[in-house]
Amino acid sequence: MxxxxxxxxxxxxxxxxxxxxxxxxxxxxxxxxxxxxxxxxxxxxxxxxxxxxxxxxxxxxxxxxxxxxxxxxxxxxxxxxxxxxxxxxxxxxxxxxxxxxxxxxxxxxxxxxxxxxxxxxxxxxxxxxxSKANISSSSHQHAQNSSVYNLPMGTKVNKMICIGTSTGGPRALQEVLSTVSKDINAPIFIVQHMPPNFTKSLAARLNQLSDIEVKEAKDNEIVRSGCAYIAPGGFHMTVVEKKGQLSICLDTSSPVKGHRPSVDRLFQSISKISGYQALAIVLTGMGADGTEGVIELKKNKDVLVLAESEETAVIYGMPKSAVSTKLVDYIEPLRNVGSFISRYAQK
The missing domain is CATH 3.40.50.2300 (Response regulator)
Structure with missing residues (x-):
């Protein structure tokens, strides 16, 4: 070498x-x-x-x-x-x-x-x-017509979206969330590997650049459609259903494979919620966080999984690991992900 x-x-x-x-x-x-x-x-x-x-x-x-x-x-x-x-x-x-x-x-x-x-x-x-990063990955082209416009979805169902990312994630999230339609009928849950203090600034920046509300999640917060919740650095974020409402739980239990927040923990919590369709998205990042969560989610038939393509991922680690399970339904370049979410969660 x-x-x-x-x-x-x-x-x-x-x-x-x-x-x-x-x-x-x-x-x-x-x-x-x-x-x-x-x-x-x-x-x-x-x-x-x-x-x-x-x-x-x-x-x-x-x-x-x-x-x-x-x-x-x-x-x-x-x-x-x-x-x-x-x-x-x-x-x-x-x-x-x-x-x-x-x-x-x-x-x-x-x-x-x-x-x-x-x-x-x-x-x-x-x-x-x-040193191995794909630094030419940032893609500012308009979304292309693709499989995203042929989603096999019913219309009147409860939906949620969960996103996991690591290295290269802040820029990827900016590109995705800034193109999501303001009237989506689903909440978005996001785990970005980042230390404490940085996730609050990330949420504030993304909120300024997006039509939807983006905020750092709070413990016991009741979830609203059309809002994106970012796990605070240093806390696992899980989602639970209480009396017909979704709420967020934050905890400081041990890191999972070195990560807190953990994408796997988020995805696994969502796999236990019945009565909802879910779209799970794995974006750029090193390692395999999210892969075990994808496996758990796929035990629920009402789940679609999307992975970012190698073409646009800064680090094609987490998406590649998810794809290796053969459970990923769509592999899309970053430029398509925002419109995919909008189409999936349209009212």
């Missing part, structure tokens, strides 16, 4: 050295250069042709967001952001995802994290993953 060439862009000499030391201990990486600001980072990205870039946000001369925007225009590369866990940091991180960053690592404590070693393993795994 060839070494993965990394460019480190950070205004802190301490942080540049610390990240460089982490990567120097792993034979899979080779640090080809460092830069102190976005201006220098952009220049070195063009000169050194790294395979991947680690990028800080707050920097002098040119900040990380401005560099990222320009980089994606002139030389698209996989980028992993280093982010603070403040509200502003979360919002900047989501902007970076929108601009094309593959993933992010939250710094444990402020701009200069003396304890960055706490996330060393996470940083290395995300760099490895991002």
């Amino acid at each position: 060839n070494e993965i060439k990394v460019l480190i862009v950070d205004d802190s000499a301490f942080m540049r050295k610390l990240i460089g030391d982490f990567l120097a201990c792993d034979s899979r990486f080779h640090v080809v250069g460092t830069a102190r600001n976005g201006e220098e980072g952009l220049k070195k990205a063009l000169e050194l042709s790294p395979d991947i870039v680690t990028l800080d946000i707050e920097m002098p001369k040119m900040n990380g967001l401005d560099m990222l925007k320009q980089l994606m225009r002139v030389k698209p590369l996989p980028v992993v952001m280093l982010s603070s866990t403040t509200i502003e940091g979360a919002e900047n991180t989501l902007t970076a995802m929108q601009y094309g960053a593959v993933d992010f690592v939250a710094k444990p404590s402020g701009a200069i994290s003396l304890d960055l070693h706490k996330v060393k393993d996470e940083l290395i795994s995300k760099l490895l993953l991002a």
Whole structure:
């Protein structure tokens, strides 16, 4: 395997050295250069042709967001952001995802994290993953005519939609939810692998960009049609039926295969609710979260499963795993998913 060439862009000499030391201990990486600001980072990205870039946000001369925007225009590369866990940091991180960053690592404590070693393993795994990402996946074409317009559905039934995603998910969710019709007659439940604080900012951003309401879910909340509920980071989200109404349960039980929230936990809870048709959607992400949930859902005959196609998935891990069960009914590019939901849940 060839070494993965990394460019480190950070205004802190301490942080540049610390990240460089982490990567120097792993034979899979080779640090080809460092830069102190976005201006220098952009220049070195063009000169050194790294395979991947680690990028800080707050920097002098040119900040990380401005560099990222320009980089994606002139030389698209996989980028992993280093982010603070403040509200502003979360919002900047989501902007970076929108601009094309593959993933992010939250710094444990402020701009200069003396304890960055706490996330060393996470940083290395995300760099490895991002180096294989499909960064040309973002698709801004209009929905194509496809099997989505031939859904074998009755009309007057209760319906719900559940979506699971991980790496590449914020941008995918933006593309999907911003094209969902405002008058859908079903609730949407979403698990996006993200740490606490970031999911609230994600929900607020998606709510601004969508015709439907998008919010971070609350424990014991009564569910409404036409609203999308995002599981808060650090909590499993399940759905239960009480006295003919759906409500949301949040809990902090053990992570499932390393994830909390878990797509499997959401899907499995929905598989136990009778009297509803369900549409389960698996979007971009690493690993297999959602696959066991798909198997459970398919024991209920009123379930359709859609997986994002390899063509548009930033990371074709979770969708591929779901497809491998041979239980997926539709494989669609991201550009079709919003119209699929609208057609499925029309009044």
